[in-house]
Amino acid sequence: MNLTGTVYRPPYEANSLLLQVTLGCSHNQCTFCYMYPDVQFTVCPMEQIEADLEEAAQQVPNVRRVFLEHGDAFVLSADRLTEIAEAIHRYLPKVETIAMYASIQNIKHKTDEELRRLRALGINGLDVGVESGLDAALQYMNKGHTAEEARVQLLRLTEAGYDYSFNTILGCGGAELWKENAEATAQLINAVQPHLLFIGSLHAAPGCRLYQDMKNGVFQECTCGQLLDEQEHLLRLLELKDTYYFGSHPSNLVPMQGRLPMHQADMIAAVQDMRQKLDGHLDEFPVRAGGEGSILTR
Ligand code: SF4
Structure with missing residues (x-):
């Protein structure tokens, strides 16, 4: 090939x-x-x-x-x-x-x-990089769409008979907007009811603008505690009829998969468990190494 x-x-x-x-x-x-x-x-x-x-x-x-x-x-x-x-x-x-x-x-x-x-x-099975439901985050990430455009186009896909993956990135709003990011993203996900929800966490590698912005302090990365807070807030706000949650990406602090709403309570408990495990380190930033923002230490 x-x-x-x-x-x-x-x-x-x-x-x-x-x-x-x-x-x-x-x-x-x-x-x-x-x-x-x-x-x-x-x-x-x-x-x-x-x-x-x-x-x-x-x-x-x-x-x-x-x-x-x-x-x-x-x-x-x-x-x-x-x-x-x-x-x-x-x-x-x-x-x-x-x-x-x-x-x-x-x-x-x-x-x-x-x-x-x-x-x-x-x-x-289209894999759609929506990333966030918060316009401020979408604009900074230069995605080329607004949350409303995403809502309209994803509903058109469903209407045309497609199953698709809604890809979203925890931490997209940075330290300042983690809560707003969770709320706006949950609202968008609930509005379109995707077949699959693919969750990753924001990370930057040399060669992208975000990497420079993080180094220069232009973009404030979420701490481990904020990433967990955002994930739990998002999970609590999701009102889904039947969506597969695929969160096994190596960039996530809590890698997990399950079906929503069936496993929603278990998933929230897994995030809370991780918060307990990281007690004393919640103000630290995730340490990443290797491909795709893999978490090095937990
Ligand atoms: S720039 Fe990268 S993340 Fe953005 S649409 Fe292209 S491949 Fe996807």
Whole structure:
């Protein structure tokens, strides 16, 4: 398979066939992002995609799920995504789902008819980087959407029959706005009732603006105590009918998964347990090392 550069994928796509259809990210401006700093966004030619599919048909003919790379493959036009989906089904007839990362702007630029057409071709499980429901945080993080735009576009996705992951980042509002961030984000999540909630915690790596802003004191990172307070506040405010909470990301102080509302009380108790364990260290900042902001010490 022809995969160029560092490849990122959601953890639950570990068994999916990764198919490169774009290089980099068309937005590439999120304040916290260090994924594709020097990559010029490029749309891969169909000949390359078909050559990869031909190889995949030899090597993994029974694969059922494909994840399109890189950073926001849903930016592709509905016609190009149709072409890609049809090619996938031609070479790999057992494929049921074609997933990818998507931004709110990517959804906004597609009509309702296009969304439905793509869904009928097996496109689903979009991984949407919403990050926060607080406009001040969204603006600082340079996400390119407001909370209201996110609400409208995510409801359009649901209306068109999609399951998607609502990706959110604890600590997005920093030390000053952790409470507001939890409240606004819970409000947005409750309004759209996502199928999957993917929770990570804010961390910065060299090469992104956030890293510089944290070093210069422009952005005040949450302490361990504030991250736990935000997580508990968010969990208490969620009013969900049936959402899977995927919080096993290595950046989280309390890695956990469960179904909401069924496991809500257990999850709140797990956050409280961690607060007790960290007693005496709650004013410290999380120590991170390794990939994706992994917590080094707890
Ligand atoms: S949309 Fe995703 S990949 Fe692109 S800059 Fe933002 S976080 Fe990075």
